[in-house]
Amino acid sequence: MVKPIVLIVGTPDTKLDEILYLREQILVEGTCNTKILDVSHSLSAKVRMQLDNLPLGEVISPLEEHSSALKELSRGEYIDKAIELCTPVVKDLVSKSAVQGIVSAGGSSGSSLATALMRHACPVGFPKLMVSTMASGDIKHYVEETDITMMYSVVDIAGVNSILKRILSNAAAAIAAMTVSYAKSLVDASAVAAKGKRIAITMFGNTTPCVDAVRRILTSAPHDASDYEIYVFHATGSGGRAMERLIAEGQIDAVIDLTTTEIPDELFGGVLTAGPDRLEVAAKKGVPMIVSVGACDMVNFGPKDSVPEKYKDRKLFVHNPAVTLMRTTPEENKKIGEFIVNKLSTYAANPSSIRVLIPEKGVSMLDAARKPFYDEEADKALFDTIQEGLEGTKIEVEKHDLHINDEAFAGHVASAILEVMGVTQRNYRLANARRRKWSFDHGASVMLARRSSQIEIPDA
Numbered sequence: 001m002v003k004p005i006v007l008i009v010g011t012p013d014t015k016l017d018e019i020l021y022l023r024e025q026i027l028v029e030g031t032c033n034t035k036i037l038d039v040s041h042s043l044s045a046k047v048r049m050q051l052d053n054l055p056l057g058e059v060i061s062p063l064e065e066h067s068s069a070l071k072e073l074s075r076g077e078y079i080d081k082a083i084e085l086c087t088p089v090v091k092d093l094v095s096k097s098a099v100q101g102i103v104s105a106g107g108s109s110g111s112s113l114a115t116a117l118m119r120h121a122c123p124v125g126f127p128k129l130m131v132s133t134m135a136s137g138d139i140k141h142y143v144e145e146t147d148i149t150m151m152y153s154v155v156d157i158a159g160v161n162s163i164l165k166r167i168l169s170n171a172a173a174a175i176a177a178m179t180v181s182y183a184k185s186l187v188d189a190s191a192v193a194a195k196g197k198r199i200a201i202t203m204f205g206n207t208t209p210c211v212d213a214v215r216r217i218l219t220s221a222p223h224d225a226s227d228y229e230i231y232v233f234h235a236t237g238s239g240g241r242a243m244e245r246l247i248a249e250g251q252i253d254a255v256i257d258l259t260t261t262e263i264p265d266e267l268f269g270g271v272l273t274a275g276p277d278r279l280e281v282a283a284k285k286g287v288p289m290i291v292s293v294g295a296c297d298m299v300n301f302g303p304k305d306s307v308p309e310k311y312k313d314r315k316l317f318v319h320n321p322a323v324t325l326m327r328t329t330p331e332e333n334k335k336i337g338e339f340i341v342n343k344l345s346t347y348a349a350n351p352s353s354i355r356v357l358i359p360e361k362g363v364s365m366l367d368a369a370r371k372p373f374y375d376e377e378a379d380k381a382l383f384d385t386i387q388e389g390l391e392g393t394k395i396e397v398e399k400h401d402l403h404i405n406d407e408a409f410a411g412h413v414a415s416a417i418l419e420v421m422g423v424t425q426r427n428y429r430l431a432n433a434r435r436r437k438w439s440f441d442h443g444a445s446v447m448l449a450r451r452s453s454q455i456e457i458p459d460a
Contacts, residue, residue: 004179006032006035007034009039009117010105011106016051018105019036028172029173032180035059063082066085083113083116083120086113086117101128107132110157111133114130125147129171129174130148130149131152131171144238149178151171196227199229199255200231201230201232201258203233203294207259207405213407214413237265244282253288253421256413265299283348284347286349290354290357290413290417291357295364296363297378299332301326302322306324317373327373333382337382341389348395355395355397355420357398357416358386358399361401368405
């Protein structure tokens with residue numbers, strides 16, 4: 001196999017020694033070659049001479065032709081422009097498999113630039129490593145919903161010394177190993193072969209029983225382990241964004257958006273928002289999708305004293321010392337319903353591939369009879385808004401006289417996703433006949449899914 005290539009992102013005008021040392025340590029591993037993406041706007045004659053000594057084509061300098069204009073920008077403006085100009089370059093390298101890993105080392109500005117390229121140009125699963133002076137603090141804005149690995153530099157990246165050498169040597173070994181593994185997966189189809197249709201499902205602690213039951217149904221007879229691969233996303237803001245990123249990248253075949261609790265957080269100032277574009281990606285791409293209203297009875301905040309003053313008199317539930325939940329009102333639930341209706345009706349490329357399932361007896365563990373958030377009026381406002389808003393859109397709405405965590409509701413969810421995926425009665429029968437796996441011991445929800453899908457179960 002040809003040696004894979006690690007792309008080193010850096011500013012040779014200020015970090016040449018560090019870049020060259022990182023390059024040297026990657027090459028010492030003997031498993032990878034390197035390319036350097038120069039994201040500085042101008043180089044001194046001395047630096048240029050050193051880079052010219054590297055093999056022809058190893059250094060890529062997309063900003064050189066924009067040097068005059070870039071010199072006039074502030075640092076913040078420069079970073080934004082560099083990201084804009086360099087993202088297509090990196091995306092092209094990645095799409096053509098001209099590089100199989102990416103690494104950088106820098107301070108706050110360098111980290112902002114490099115991680116933006118990693119997020120915007122490299123798919124999930126592509127090796128990404130950032131050695132940063134900022135990695136021991138809040139790194140959310142560097143990583144966002146991606147799989148960037150952050151490594152704290154301990155000392156500033158301002159001259160090579162014995163401590164930084166050790167850190168960069170570790171980083172070189174790490175990115176080289178990741179890159180080799182990734183490169184092997186590209187040529188060995190069996191290593192990454194999908195185990196079946198890839199189904200995403202959103203979950204919260206308060207909807208876990210339903211998610212677990214759906215997973216059990218879809219991975220039990222008459223299906224085998226190769227039929228469906230289930231990806232569970234924790235609906236914490238970053239979870240929803242990560243799921244939608246994978247949908248956009250074509251790594252998801254169907255979606256069970258059971259737990260849409262990130263929407264109330266977006267609307268009412270909670271801490272787990274996934275942003276204003278939630279629900280758009282799958283609808284736009286026409287991916288088969290089931291939508292429900294799991295945990296839409298709550299808005300998430302941090303410790304109780306972090307709840308905004310305007311909400312202090314609301315119905316609050318201390319989930320744990322770090323999480324306080326606020327019950328949504330009928331008025332707020334109407335707005336949540338309007339958000340869902342607007343997104344689905346506006347962006348649905350294929351309305352018949354979307355189905356909304358409503359559990360009329362409650363949408364979370366806390367929203368059940370005799371539980372702290374049980375509120376029939378608030379729930380009805382949500383349910384009616386969705387049903388009335390989607391009338392005439394060809395998006396089907398199912399209401400079930402069940403709680404979201406009832407096993408029977410999970411059966412309806414499993415049946416619905418299989419139906420919108422176009423799994424036909426005949427396909428089921430043929431698949432079952434091939435396997436001869438007629439099992440009747442997986443619970444009422446499995447049998448419900450079978451009956452709802454009109455699967456014929458022969459006599460044992």
